Amino acid sequence: MNKQATPPQSFYPPSRRLMGPGPTDISPRVLAAMSRPTLGHLDPDFIDMTEDLKQMLQQAFKTENSYTIPLSSPASAAMEAAIINILEPGEKIIVCRNGVFGMRMSDIIERAGGEVVAVDDEWGKTIDLQKVEDAIKQHPDAIALAFVYAETSTGVRSDAAALAKMARTADMLSIVDCVTALGGIDLRVDEWGLDLVYSGSQKCLAAPPGLAPMTINERALKKIASRSTKVQSWFLDFNLLGGYFQGSDANKGGSKKRAYHHTAPINSLYALHESLVVLLEEGLDASFKRHQLMHLALEAGLSAMGIELTVDKEWRLPQLNSVGLPDSVDDAAVRSHLLKEHSLEIGAGLGASAGKIWRIGLMGYGARQENVFHCLTALEDALANQGFVLTAGKALPAARKVLTNK
Amino acid sequence: MNKQATPPQSFYPPSRRLMGPGPTDISPRVLAAMSRPTLGHLDPDFIDMTEDLKQMLQQAFKTENSYTIPLSSPASAAMEAAIINILEPGEKIIVCRNGVFGMRMSDIIERAGGEVVAVDDEWGKTIDLQKVEDAIKQHPDAIALAFVYAETSTGVRSDAAALAKMARTADMLSIVDCVTALGGIDLRVDEWGLDLVYSGSQKCLAAPPGLAPMTINERALKKIASRSTKVQSWFLDFNLLGGYFQGSDANKGGSKKRAYHHTAPINSLYALHESLVVLLEEGLDASFKRHQLMHLALEAGLSAMGIELTVDKEWRLPQLNSVGLPDSVDDAAVRSHLLKEHSLEIGAGLGASAGKIWRIGLMGYGARQENVFHCLTALEDALANQGFVLTAGKALPAARKVLTNK
Numbered sequence: 070m071n072k073q074a075t076p077p078q079s080f081y082p083p084s085r086r087l088m089g090p091g092p093t094d095i096s097p098r099v100l101a102a103m104s105r106p107t108l109g110h111l112d113p114d115f116i117d118m119t120e121d122l123k124q125m126l127q128q129a130f131k132t133e134n135s136y137t138i139p140l141s142s143p144a145s146a147a148m149e150a151a152i153i154n155i156l157e158p159g160e161k162i163i164v165c166r167n168g169v170f171g172m173r174m175s176d177i178i179e180r181a182g183g184e185v186v187a188v189d190d191e192w193g194k195t196i197d198l199q200k201v202e203d204a205i206k207q208h209p210d211a212i213a214l215a216f217v218y219a220e221t222s223t224g225v226r227s228d229a230a231a232l233a234k235m236a237r238t239a240d241m242l243s244i245v246d247c248v249t250a251l252g253g254i255d256l257r258v259d260e261w262g263l264d265l266v267y268s269g270s271q272k273c274l275a276a277p278p279g280l281a282p283m284t285i286n287e288r289a290l291k292k293i294a295s296r297s298t299k300v301q302s303w304f305l306d307f308n309l310l311g312g313y314f315q316g317s318d319a320n321k322g323g324s325k326k327r328a329y330h331h332t333a334p335i336n337s338l339y340a341l342h343e344s345l346v347v348l349l350e351e352g353l354d355a356s357f358k359r360h361q362l363m364h365l366a367l368e369a370g371l372s373a374m375g376i377e378l379t380v381d382k383e384w385r386l387p388q389l390n391s392v393g394l395p396d397s398v399d400d401a402a403v404r405s406h407l408l409k410e411h412s413l414e415i416g417a418g419l420g421a422s423a424g425k426i427w428r429i430g431l432m433g434y435g436a437r438q439e440n441v442f443h444c445l446t447a448l449e450d451a452l453a454n455q456g457f458v459l460t461a462g463k464a465l466p467a468a469r470k471v472l473t474n475k
Numbered sequence: 476m477n478k479q480a481t482p483p484q485s486f487y488p489p490s491r492r493l494m495g496p497g498p499t500d501i502s503p504r505v506l507a508a509m510s511r512p513t514l515g516h517l518d519p520d521f522i523d524m525t526e527d528l529k530q531m532l533q534q535a536f537k538t539e540n541s542y543t544i545p546l547s548s549p550a551s552a553a554m555e556a557a558i559i560n561i562l563e564p565g566e567k568i569i570v571c572r573n574g575v576f577g578m579r580m581s582d583i584i585e586r587a588g589g590e591v592v593a594v595d596d597e598w599g600k601t602i603d604l605q606k607v608e609d610a611i612k613q614h615p616d617a618i619a620l621a622f623v624y625a626e627t628s629t630g631v632r633s634d635a636a637a638l639a640k641m642a643r644t645a646d647m648l649s650i651v652d653c654v655t656a657l658g659g660i661d662l663r664v665d666e667w668g669l670d671l672v673y674s675g676s677q678k679c680l681a682a683p684p685g686l687a688p689m690t691i692n693e694r695a696l697k698k699i700a701s702r703s704t705k706v707q708s709w710f711l712d713f714n715l716l717g718g719y720f721q722g723s724d725a726n727k728g729g730s731k732k733r734a735y736h737h738t739a740p741i742n743s744l745y746a747l748h749e750s751l752v753v754l755l756e757e758g759l760d761a762s763f764k765r766h767q768l769m770h771l772a773l774e775a776g777l778s779a780m781g782i783e784l785t786v787d788k789e790w791r792l793p794q795l796n797s798v799g800l801p802d803s804v805d806d807a808a809v810r811s812h813l814l815k816e817h818s819l820e821i822g823a824g825l826g827a828s829a830g831k832i833w834r835i836g837l838m839g840y841g842a843r844q845e846n847v848f849h850c851l852t853a854l855e856d857a858l859a860n861q862g863f864v865l866t867a868g869k870a871l872p873a874a875r876k877v878l879t880n881k
Contacts, residue, residue, distance in 0.1 A: 076755075077531055077751065080753065082511050095512070100510040107491075118488070121484075144738075145737040179705075278739065300586070303551070303555055332497060332684040343485055350483075
């Protein structure tokens with residue numbers, strides 16, 4: 070306790086343009102939804118809203134899974150939930166690791182008493198299917214294959230459909246991290262046979278951070294039902310969460326009675342609901358197309374400045390662009406200039422790529438022309454400020470050309 | 476996926492008066508804070524805001540613990556975090572159970588491989604200190620004593636100071652559930668020697684649900700540091716959370732560098748911050764006094780209607796009033812009438828007390844005269860609608876008398 074505490078003061082955040090790895094820019098429409106009057110979590114109107122929300126999540130995930138819920142926690146808790154609900158001590162999971170989040174999966178598995186079979190790829194490269202095939206052959210007793218569809222730490226996409234098919238063929242479950250994917254690139258949970266899938270609210274859905282949409286199919290629920298031990302976590306137990314978000318099947322005649330579990334984050338759910346309305350109004354395909362177009366415009370503008378994306382073209386995520394730093398540029402100075410002079414946030418590299426790349430997000434509401442233009446002009450200014458003035462003025466026309474020739 | 480899905484529609488909640496066990500009424504001021512522009516979770520302005528928030532939490536908890544953080548999850552996750560961070564498999568915890576939340580603690584301990592020593596009291600009664608003393612004597616090897624200071628399921632207070640002292644004397648840690656307590660009744664974390672303490676945003680702090688303020692002292696951190704096993708949960712590991720919310724001590728010279736863990740729920744934290752500003756502007760003592768006064772006014776009004784509180788006077792929580800249902804009244808019909816005709820939510824009984832009590836919350840912004848009056852008049856109307864008309868018109872004058880004679 071600070072004895073000389075100043076009187077408490079309200080906080081008024083500056084208005085930033087968020088073009089990092091998430092949270093992304095949130096539209097005024099979604100922010101407004103968040104501040105509507107709070108309801109009780111057992112209020113019939115609130116329950117109707119969550120039913121509606123779950124149906125929209127099913128559409129966004131392209132699934133008919135009835136177990137499709139918004140977890141009341143950040144996506145990293147959803148990652149943990151997906152793993153610990155199917156894993157029993159001593160069981161094996163094959164984990165593809167080509168970035169931060171594959172590493173995190175390993176940590177979670179080990180803490181839960183599981184065994185990790187690691188398939189490592191270079192950070193910034195996609196997952197090598199052959200290596201995974203080999204690991205599956207060597208470890209046919211593994212219960213699951215875990216991988217990240219859209220690696221937020223590197224901006225790399227993996228071949229989720231192929232990976233899930235391998236898992237299915239070997240009678241393993243697939244655990245698929247779609248945190249940065251959902252709403253930004255094609256994702257077909259049912260068609261691709263993805264078994265346990267989770268995402269986050271603050272990426273391409275463009276709602277404030279804090280919630281994790283999840284969907285789990287019957288194959289995964291069957292494995293959970295066959296457990297001989299209780300799930301180690303009370304808070305993340307899918308049986309209890311199912312009773313809360315879906316109600317009990319005991320009462321088949323009418324509306325299902327929900328079993329109290331925790332108090333849902335009502336206002337955050339309003340925001341997630343509204344972000345899904347926005348997404349479905351636009352349409353999934355239109356959203357994917359917009360993300361791709363803005364990505365190409367950004368790429369063209371950066372390229373005109375002599376800056377290149379670092380990920381192989383085939384595996385680039387349009388919503389998260391890994392950008393190579395020009396030689397000898399001061400990473401922190403540029404990002405600080407962008408923040409202070411332009412109120413613009415971009416992301417730094419993580420781990421091994423710190424100081425080597427920037428991560429520029431174009432997610433959800435943030436994937437729009439004014440953001441591309443602002444980012445390019447601000448970056449030009451920041452680089453000029455560092456003495457890199459070679460290509461000033463060329464970025465915007467190059468980006469505009471992409472946008473007008475779409 | 477519903478093939479005949481209607482076009483997505485925005486959700487506009489009705490405006491309720493929330494007088495159940497939480498979430499409580501949220502002030503427009505706090506709702507407005509929640510919809511301010513989202514910042515990145517590594518933005519210097521956001522970090523300054525969380526520092527400010529942590530300092531206000533220290534004041535609210537009356538503690539100098541530097542480990543005082545807003546957990547990015549509901550309070551039930553905080554309960555789990557408090558337990559699993561200190562518990563190693565095979566260790567014992569003594570759990571006081573006189574309501575839902577003591578039971579939940581047991582479940583969490585068992586899932587984590589711990590042993591529960593249960594001290595059971597009747598639901599609706601306070602915790603019997605002698606029984607706890609006996610359990611401590613019989614199980615001197617227990618590592619902790621866990622109890623609920625303010626039982627939300629029954630409206631009962633326990634003697635937190637005495638219980639914590641017993642634990643300390645026996646060299647056990649205390650785990651103290653203060654979900655419904657914080658901001659509503661006296662709570663002195665340091666003076667009483669409470670070791671692991673957690674609360675929720677949606678009770679007497681009157682912020683939207685979803686966050687759990689926690690404070691942990693050096694004694695507890697020492698036990699955590701001495702673990703021979705990793706904490707079973709990655710998401711709830713206090714070591715990792717400390718690195719995220721407090722930064723690393725490695726960099727002692729300047730501002731501490733925060734280690735990325737998860738993406739904090741930015742906008743929910745704005746709301747929690749503002750709710751703490753509101754609380755500290757009023758002052759803790761003034762807030763406790765207001766809760767007590769509104770409680771007495773409600774009690775007087777109910778009593779004039781022939782309805783009595785069920786908890787022993789000494790152990791009543793002013794912020795959560797357990798009210799005995801008049802004989803033969805239809806519980807569900809009354810609550811439904813209140814909701815439909817008066818847009819007023821009160822809580823039902825849980826478990827054994829379902830159908831026997833109502834739980835009327837007077838928490839934070841909800842603990843004000845207009846709420847007391849509205850509740851009394853609406854309840855009178857609902858009971859009249861059921862044929863209970865004996866005392867109509869007497870409730871308000873009785874409540875007003877308490878308020879004017881304060």
